[in-house]
Amino acid sequence: QVQLVESGGGLVQAGGSLRLSCAASGRTFSTYAMGWFRQAPGKERDFVAAISWSGGSTLYADSVKGRFTISRDNAKNTVYLQLNSLKPEDTAVYYCAARRAGWYHRSHYEYDYWGQGTQVTVSS
Secondary structure, rough: OOEEEEOOOOEEEOOOEEEEEEOOOOOOOOOEEEEEEOOOOOOOOOEEEOOOOOOOOEEEEEOOOOEEEEEOOOOEEEEEEEEEOHHHHOOOEEEOOOOEOOOOOOOOHHHOEEEOEEEEEEEO
């Protein structure tokens, strides 16, 4: 069992930056692929970024490529999402997720554990 706790969300002006963190419990964190997803009101949960168990490979949604960066520190059981050049359309609840299989996936159905989410609001 893995428990995930996100932090770092908040209100920021367009063009600003935030850094989200996701702290994981459990000794098997380093074997899990990790993903970030987001969900705006009335919309489906969308893929944002993912990282392999080792951190050696990453994947991004086209809408965030070049602006967001996912990383992980297995020694700290933490995955990060750096959000730069934020836009109002980035406003959503951001969730981190863990996948027991060591490779990532774009579909949220493929992830086994979820955090409670952290709100990101970007004002224009």
